[in-house]
Amino acid sequence: MSNQGPKTLFDKIWSEHLVRQREDGTNLLYIDRHLVHEVTSPQAFEGLKIANRPVHRPDATVAVADHNVPTINRQNIEDPQSKIQVETLAQNTKQHGIQYFDLMDQRQGIVHIIGPEQGITQPGMTIVCGDSHTSTHGAFGALAFGIGTSEVEHVLATQTIVQNPAKNMRIAVNGELPFGVNSKDLILYIIGKIGTAGGTGHVIEYAGSSVQGLSVEGRMTICNMSIEAGARAGLISPDQKTFDYIKGRPYAPSAKHWDQAVEYWSSLPSDKEANYDHEIIINSTEIDPMVTWGTSPEDVVSVKGLVPSPDSAKNENKKKSIERSLEYMGLQPGTKITDIKLDKIFIGSCTNGRIEDLRKVASIVKDKKIASHVQAMIVPGSGLVKKQAEEEGLDSILVNAGFEWREAGCSMCLGMNPDQLKPEERCASTSNRNFEGRQGRGGRTHLMSPELAAASAITGAIADIRDFK
Amino acid sequence: MDKFISLQGIAAPLPIVNIDTDMIIPKQFLKTIKRTGLGVSLFYEMRYDNDGKLINDFVLNTSPYDQSKILIAGDNFGCGSSREHAPWSLKDFGIRCIISTSFADIFYNNCFQNGILPIVVSAKQLDELMAAASNQQEFQIDLPDQKITVGDISINFDIEEHRKDRLLQGLDDIGITLGYQEDIAVYEEEQKIKKPWLFQNK
Numbered sequence: 001m002s003n004q005g006p007k008t009l010f011d012k013i014w015s016e017h018l019v020r021q022r023e024d025g026t027n028l029l030y031i032d033r034h035l036v037h038e039v040t041s042p043q044a045f046e047g048l049k050i051a052n053r054p055v056h057r058p059d060a061t062v063a064v065a066d067h068n069v070p071t072i073n074r075q076n077i078e079d080p081q082s083k084i085q086v087e088t089l090a091q092n093t094k095q096h097g098i099q100y101f102d103l104m105d106q107r108q109g110i111v112h113i114i115g116p117e118q119g120i121t122q123p124g125m126t127i128v129c130g131d132s133h134t135s136t137h138g139a140f141g142a143l144a145f146g147i148g149t150s151e152v153e154h155v156l157a158t159q160t161i162v163q164n165p166a167k168n169m170r171i172a173v174n175g176e177l178p179f180g181v182n183s184k185d186l187i188l189y190i191i192g193k194i195g196t197a198g199g200t201g202h203v204i205e206y207a208g209s210s211v212q213g214l215s216v217e218g219r220m221t222i223c224n225m226s227i228e229a230g231a232r233a234g235l236i237s238p239d240q241k242t243f244d245y246i247k248g249r250p251y252a253p254s255a256k257h258w259d260q261a262v263e264y265w266s267s268l269p270s271d272k273e274a275n276y277d278h279e280i281i282i283n284s285t286e287i288d289p290m291v292t293w294g295t296s297p298e299d300v301v302s303v304k305g306l307v308p309s310p311d312s313a314k315n316e317n318k319k320k321s322i323e324r325s326l327e328y329m330g331l332q333p334g335t336k337i338t339d340i341k342l343d344k345i346f347i348g349s350c351t352n353g354r355i356e357d358l359r360k361v362a363s364i365v366k367d368k369k370i371a372s373h374v375q376a377m378i379v380p381g382s383g384l385v386k387k388q389a390e391e392e393g394l395d396s397i398l399v400n401a402g403f404e405w406r407e408a409g410c411s412m413c414l415g416m417n418p419d420q421l422k423p424e425e426r427c428a429s430t431s432n433r434n435f436e437g438r439q440g441r442g443g444r445t446h447l448m449s450p451e452l453a454a455a456s457a458i459t460g461a462i463a464d465i466r467d468f469k
Numbered sequence: 470m471d472k473f474i475s476l477q478g479i480a481a482p483l484p485i486v487n488i489d490t491d492m493i494i495p496k497q498f499l500k501t502i503k504r505t506g507l508g509v510s511l512f513y514e515m516r517y518d519n520d521g522k523l524i525n526d527f528v529l530n531t532s533p534y535d536q537s538k539i540l541i542a543g544d545n546f547g548c549g550s551s552r553e554h555a556p557w558s559l560k561d562f563g564i565r566c567i568i569s570t571s572f573a574d575i576f577y578n579n580c581f582q583n584g585i586l587p588i589v590v591s592a593k594q595l596d597e598l599m600a601a602a603s604n605q606q607e608f609q610i611d612l613p614d615q616k617i618t619v620g621d622i623s624i625n626f627d628i629e630e631h632r633k634d635r636l637l638q639g640l641d642d643i644g645i646t647l648g649y650q651e652d653i654a655v656y657e658e659e660q661k662i663k664k665p666w667l668f669q670n671k
């Protein structure tokens with residue numbers, strides 16, 4: 001990558017963080033912020049201990065427990081293994097002087113929700129976490145990506161990571177989003193279009209007027225699911241909305257440094273003439289509210305559509321994969337999506353567990369009741385999201401409609417805590433993965449937006465928000 | 470880290486595309502605080518029934534594939550979460566080499582951190598290797614020569630030089646990087662002046 005000539009946002013962040021090239025030809029990239037959670041860090045801290053290595057920058061590291069935590073009684077984690085894992089994180093962070101938001105701290109929540117919420121996430125930063133949805137933070141124009149536990153250990157010990165530059169992909173979505181279509185539909189549509197391996201080896205920059213028009217929260221939903229498109233990270237150019245979002249948050253640049261920070265952040269957007277390895281242009285009018293029917297996030301279809309037939313497959317492999325998905329999902333080809341009856345509704349996760357999402361759900365279910373055969377659960381992304389929602393009275397609207405109102409955490413996004421689907425239970429979920437067994441063994445997940453999930457809770461079957469009154 | 474130089478043995482065919490890390494090692498096994506002991510839970514939901522009994526016709530439950538060191542799988546292997554428990558469980562089971570047409574980035578990287586060799590081949594080559602694996606033919610994987618040999622099939626594969634070196638020597642990445650501590654310190658000093666807000670104490 002040359003220093004001259006027009007650069008992409010990615011190129012700019014990359015070159016600012018390059019410490020040097022190692023002798024083996026790999027690059028040492030400096031990491032500004034490291035987010036740590038309980039599941040992927042114990043073995044990393046253990047590795048440090050064995051090698052007697054300190055944490056290089058405890059001040060650049062923030063930890064929280066989110067994956068394992070109960071969403072009902074916080075005082076006591078019943079599962080002994082989960083308990084040990086959470087306690088291990090508390091001990092490790094204490095020993096190394098790392099900021100830890102414990103379970104009783106109102107700032108506790110899903111790691112990708114609290115980074116932005118606390119102002120830890122800022123444009124131009126490099127951010128890593130032992131979690132693939134670290135891509136979420138790209139919504140601020142930060143280069144943020146998930147790493148494995150060995151790399152977590154590497155970052156703890158050296159504050160750097162060994163990386164080679166990714167390829168640049170630009171996906172521009174232009175035009176106003178049609179009624180009923182929002183950021184979740186947009187990213188599901190993109191994944192359906194390029195496939196779950198479509199972004200492999202790339203960092204995807206989302207651009208175009210539809211993306212710019214989104215709120216910062218909507219942008220997070222898009223970047224969050226970049227990993228479902230195979231990309232290492234997603235990026236969106238920072239703008240005034242981004243700066244306004246950060247300003248005044250606890251970890252935001254202090255008043256003394258604010259102007260200097262904003263000046264730097266304003267230099268980050270990709271140059272006009274910058275080159276991309278791949279470019280995709282999408283017209284917003286192509287996009288409908290989207291729903292997944294299968295067991296991969298690329299198995300998407302318009303809510304107006306039908307469950308596909310294996311005969312529509314392009315090749316034998318794809319045909320087999322459709323057959324396998326349909327069998328797992330218990331669906332017949334040709335079924336109307338809106339005829340699919342649901343058992344559970346899950347609203348939450350780092351994709352759609354922010355205050356904006358909760359507001360949308362509340363506005364849809366206000367003064368209505370969820371269908372009698374449905375169980376619906378709403379899990380705020382953080383303690384502060386929960387508090388905010390309660391201050392706005394959203395919790396009583398939701399509880400009156402029949403939703404269960406829970407404590408913050410990852411919850412049924414992956415069901416490491418007691419919140420799980422039972423075999424063959426069918427769930428409308430605002431999370432990001434519909435893999436076999438993701439939400440519980442044999443559980444059947446349909447990914448969709450909070451709007452669709454809310455309307456579906458009321459009708460008891462997958463609903464098109466555009467027909468919903 | 471364990472070295473990887475060469476490997477010999479039969480390979481288990483797993484002709485499924487998009488095998489994700491939830492399938493490789495489901496969430497309930499992520500609660501461990503150790504790197505070892507995950508092999509019995511590898512591919513748990515495909516390997517065991519609801520009562521926890523082995524499912525007899527799953528490839529890794531059948532002899533001789535229960536001894537496989539090599540796995541042949543469909544496109545986009547290892548997609549999904551970043552959990553390093555996936556390569557840990559594969560390795561604990563005994564798998565040291567995975568062959569597919571493509572791998573998800575984080576998983577690919579995680580393999581090398583654990584002495585596992587992921588090899589990318591073309592779709593046509595994968596079909597040939599899948600057939601050879603189904604016939605229980607003996608595979609020979611040679612890293613110095615970057616070569617897969619089975620029967621009369623011989624395939625050369627690509628691997629980045631630095632990754633190859635580290636596997637061959639079993640090197641610890643952190644140790645190498647700590648050799649550049651001074652460069653890191655110089656970088657930090659520059660940044661403190663250029664972007665002081667990144668170093669401010671809250």
Ligand code: SF4
Pocket residue numbers: 066067110111112131133349350351409410413414431432
């Ligand atoms: S909410 Fe789901 S996707 Fe997000 S960090 Fe938690 S488990 Fe991962």
